[in-house]
Amino acid sequence: xxxxxxxxxxxxxxxxPPPPTPRQLRAEVWxxxxxxxxxxxxxxxxxxIEATFxxxxxxxxxxxxxxxxxxxxxxxxxxxxxSRRNAQFATSYLSLIDPMLADARTAASxxxxxxx
Numbered sequence: 041x042x043x044x045x046x047x048x049x050x051x052x053x054x055x056x057p058p059p060p061t062p063r064q065l066r067a068e069v070w071x072x073x074x075x076x077x078x079x080x081x082x083x084x085x086x087x088x089i090e091a092t093f094x095x096x097x098x099x100x101x102x103x104x105x106x107x108x109x110x111x112x113x114x115x116x117x118x119x120x121x122x123s124r125r126n127a128q129f130a131t132s133y134l135s136l137i138d139p140m141l142a143d144a145r146t147a148a149s150x151x152x153x154x155x156x
Contacts, residue, residue: 083091093099 093102
């Protein structure tokens with residue numbers, strides 16, 4: 041075995057370890073870490089919405105609900121159109137059967153004063 045002295049030995053003998061950190065510094069470091077972790081734990085509203093829509097079950101349910109709502113609104117609109125058309129058919133049918141009835145209705149609507 042070689043017993044030659046290592047050139048770093050004198051430098052290591054002179055080296056002094058750094059002084060211990062003050063207690064306030066450690067407390068400040070842990071406080072900052074806690075603040076950053078607290079910010080990471082509380083996601084924003086947009087992040088929560090995005091996370092919810094990333095779940096396939098919710099996304100499929102949402103799309104199905106939108107489609108059903110659209111179909112319901114379309115059905116309401118179509119039923120309104122059909123009820124107006126049925127009323128027009130009934131009026132035209134009555135005027136074909138009894139023209140005097142149609143004349144009486146138009147005369148009554150002309151003579152009746154319109155209320156504000």
